[in-house]
Amino acid sequence: MAKCGFRRLAAWILAAAVALAGCGGGSGDAQGTPPTGDQAQNQAPAQPAGPKQVTIGIWSSPNTFNPISYDTTYTYLIIRMLYPTLLEMNDKLEFEGRLAERWTVSDDKTQFTFYLNKNARWSDGTPITAHDVAATVSMIARPETKTTRRSLIDTIAGLDENGTAPEGKVSGIRVVDDHTIEFTTKGPVDPDAFLEKLGVNVFIVPKALLDQVQNPAEIDREPWSMEPRVTGGPFKFVRYVTDQYVELEKNPDYWLGEPKLDKIFVRIVPRATMAAALEKGEIDITGGAGIGEVPVEDWEKVSAMPHLTPATYVAPSYQYMDVNAAQPHLSDPRVRRAFAHAINRQLIVDRLLKGQGEVLNTPLNSANKYYRPELQKELEYNPEKAKQLLQEAGWDFNREIVLLTPTGNTVREQSADIIQANLQAVGVKVQVQKVDFPTRQAMAQRGEWEISLVGFSATFDPDFSSQVSAKGAYNYRRLPGPENDNKKHYNPRLDELLLQGKNTADFEERMRIYTEAQKVFIEDLPLIPLYAPKALVVVNKRVTGVKPGPQGLTWNTHEWDVTQ
Structure with missing residues (x-):
C-alpha cells in the first residue's frame, strides 16, 4: 500500500468515515428484488432472514455499462463494482492493491511496474x-475508438498528446x-497522478472481448455494453430493468x-422522493456526490432518522x-465572462444548497491541493460589468439562446431558473429546455446546443x-x-500548459504550471464553474463496512x- 499525497481532502473523508463507523444495513426480500412500498416500510428498521442485499439510490438511469465509452457518474458507480482496476484509493487516501497486489515506481519516475x-x-x-x-x-x-x-493514459510513451x-x-x-x-512514460511524471489515473480509473476489460470488436468507433454498441456477462469485480451483472433498477449478484x-x-x-x-424512500x-x-444524495431541504429531517447515519464529504x-x-455568437471570451459576472452563484449556494457548497472560478475545488484561493x-457577481462586456462584444440583445438542462438533479x-433570471436581467434572452440526461449527452456530442448545465466528477490530479x-x-x-467532429473550440495556450503539467513530476513546478493554467482558463472561460456541493449521503445502520472514499462509497463493496 502506498501513501497518496492528497492531503487537503483527508480531513473531510476521515470525518465522514468516523461518522459512518459501525453502521449496519438491510437486505431485501428473499426472491431477489429491491424492496418497495409497504414491503420496504415493514423492513425498516429490521428485515426478515434471506439473501443479504443492499439497495443504493441514484437519481438517473445509466446509459451504458461499457467501461471504455461511459460518460456519466451514474454508470461509473456501477462499473466499479463489475470491472477490476489495478489499484483503488481507500478512505485514508492511500492506494490499495486490487488486480495488482504490488507495484513499483522507478527512481526517475518514468517506469511503473x-x-x-x-x-x-x-x-x-x-x-x-x-x-x-x-x-x-x-x-x-x-484513434478510432x-x-x-x-x-488517463496520455503520459505513456508512444502516445501522442491526445493519447492515441x-x-x-x-x-x-x-x-x-x-x-x-x-x-x-514520456518523461518524469507525478507518481500519485499516474497511479490515480491509470491505476484507479482505468477499468480492465477481457482481451477476449476486445479482440472481437470489429469497429472500435462503435464499441459502445457491443453486446457487453448493456449486458456485461464476463466481468471481474466483486459483483456480477444480473439484469437492468430500464429506468427502474440494476441488479448485481456477488462474484463468489x-x-x-x-x-x-x-x-x-x-x-x-427521483430526487423528490429520495427522503421518503x-x-x-x-x-x-x-x-453519492451529484448522482444520488439527500435533498438539502430534507437533510435535517433525514439525518435525524434513527435508522440512518448521515455523512458529508467534499468530492x-x-x-x-x-x-x-x-x-x-458565443465565441468571444467577453460574452462568456459577461455570463459569469451576471450569474449570482453565491445565491445558488445559499438558497438551493443552504450553504452546503462553495462557489468556484476554475474546475479545481478546495479538495484539490492545486486549488488557488486568490483566484x-x-x-x-457584477451585473453592470456583465452589461458592459456584452456591449463591448457586440451582443445581439434580440437573440434568444437555449439553456439545455438535464433532469434528475x-x-x-432549480439553478436554471436563477440563471435564466440573472441573464435576462442583463439583457440576454434565455429559454430553458429540460431533457433527460442521456438526451442531453447525445445533443452535446452532436454539437446541437448553446449553453448547458452539467456536472463533472474528476480525479484529484x-x-x-x-x-x-x-x-x-x-x-x-x-x-x-459530422464535418465538425474534430473542430472543437479550444485555447492553444491552455492546452500547452495542461500538457506540460501532465509531463512534470516536481510538485512546485506543477503548482506553477497549474496556477498559470487556471489563470488562462479564467481569461478564456470555455465553461463557467458554478458551485461544488458537499455530498449529503446517508447509510442505513444495518449496513456495515461502508466507508466514504474520495470517489464515493462503493470502492470496497466486497x-x-x-445485520439480519
Missing part, C-alpha cells in the same frame, strides 16, 4: 492477465509475463475474498454551465484537459454536422455486510 494477483479470474473462470491490461489500454489508445478514457497511437500499438507498454506489466470467486453481500440493487429514485427502507444508501466534483464557444476573487434544475482541450473527451464545443 504492476505485479498482478495470480488468483484473479474473470467471472467465466479464465485468468485475468497482463495481456488483458495491455489490450484495454491499447483499445483506449486506438469511442472512449472517454484517453486523458496507430492501431493502439503503444511502445510504452511491456507485458513482462502473464502477471507482470510495465508502463514507461472474487480473488480478494467472497463478498459478504449476496446482491446489490442500484435503484433509480430512505424513511421507508426502500433504499439503504444514497449513491472532486462540481457543477458548471458549459458554453458552446464554437457557435459564432476565487475573479468573476464576482433538482438543485441543478489537477489535469482538466478532458473538458477543455482540442481532443478532450468531454469537450463538446463544436458545430453540428467488504460490506448487513
Whole structure:
C-alpha cells in the first residue's frame, strides 16, 4: 500500500468515515428484488432472514455499462463494482492493491511496474492477465475508438498528446509475463497522478472481448455494453430493468475474498422522493456526490432518522454551465465572462444548497491541493460589468439562446431558473429546455446546443484537459454536422500548459504550471464553474463496512455486510 499525497481532502473523508463507523444495513426480500412500498416500510428498521442485499439510490438511469465509452457518474458507480482496476484509493487516501497486489515506481519516475494477483479470474473462470491490461489500454489508445478514457493514459510513451497511437500499438507498454506489466512514460511524471489515473480509473476489460470488436468507433454498441456477462469485480451483472433498477449478484470467486453481500440493487429514485424512500427502507444508501444524495431541504429531517447515519464529504466534483464557444455568437471570451459576472452563484449556494457548497472560478475545488484561493476573487457577481462586456462584444440583445438542462438533479434544475433570471436581467434572452440526461449527452456530442448545465466528477490530479482541450473527451464545443467532429473550440495556450503539467513530476513546478493554467482558463472561460456541493449521503445502520472514499462509497463493496 502506498501513501497518496492528497492531503487537503483527508480531513473531510476521515470525518465522514468516523461518522459512518459501525453502521449496519438491510437486505431485501428473499426472491431477489429491491424492496418497495409497504414491503420496504415493514423492513425498516429490521428485515426478515434471506439473501443479504443492499439497495443504493441514484437519481438517473445509466446509459451504458461499457467501461471504455461511459460518460456519466451514474454508470461509473456501477462499473466499479463489475470491472477490476489495478489499484483503488481507500478512505485514508492511500492506494490499495486490487488486480495488482504490488507495484513499483522507478527512481526517475518514468517506469511503473504492476505485479498482478495470480488468483484473479474473470467471472467465466479464465485468468485475468497482463495481456488483458495491455489490450484495454491499447483499445483506449486506438484513434478510432469511442472512449472517454484517453486523458488517463496520455503520459505513456508512444502516445501522442491526445493519447492515441496507430492501431493502439503503444511502445510504452511491456507485458513482462502473464502477471507482470510495465508502463514507461514520456518523461518524469507525478507518481500519485499516474497511479490515480491509470491505476484507479482505468477499468480492465477481457482481451477476449476486445479482440472481437470489429469497429472500435462503435464499441459502445457491443453486446457487453448493456449486458456485461464476463466481468471481474466483486459483483456480477444480473439484469437492468430500464429506468427502474440494476441488479448485481456477488462474484463468489472474487480473488480478494467472497463478498459478504449476496446482491446489490442500484435503484433509480427521483430526487423528490429520495427522503421518503430512505424513511421507508426502500433504499439503504444514497449513491453519492451529484448522482444520488439527500435533498438539502430534507437533510435535517433525514439525518435525524434513527435508522440512518448521515455523512458529508467534499468530492472532486462540481457543477458548471458549459458554453458552446464554437457557435459564432458565443465565441468571444467577453460574452462568456459577461455570463459569469451576471450569474449570482453565491445565491445558488445559499438558497438551493443552504450553504452546503462553495462557489468556484476554475474546475479545481478546495479538495484539490492545486486549488488557488486568490483566484476565487475573479468573476464576482457584477451585473453592470456583465452589461458592459456584452456591449463591448457586440451582443445581439434580440437573440434568444437555449439553456439545455438535464433532469434528475433538482438543485441543478432549480439553478436554471436563477440563471435564466440573472441573464435576462442583463439583457440576454434565455429559454430553458429540460431533457433527460442521456438526451442531453447525445445533443452535446452532436454539437446541437448553446449553453448547458452539467456536472463533472474528476480525479484529484489537477489535469482538466478532458473538458477543455482540442481532443478532450468531454469537450463538446463544436458545430453540428459530422464535418465538425474534430473542430472543437479550444485555447492553444491552455492546452500547452495542461500538457506540460501532465509531463512534470516536481510538485512546485506543477503548482506553477497549474496556477498559470487556471489563470488562462479564467481569461478564456470555455465553461463557467458554478458551485461544488458537499455530498449529503446517508447509510442505513444495518449496513456495515461502508466507508466514504474520495470517489464515493462503493470502492470496497466486497467488504460490506448487513445485520439480519
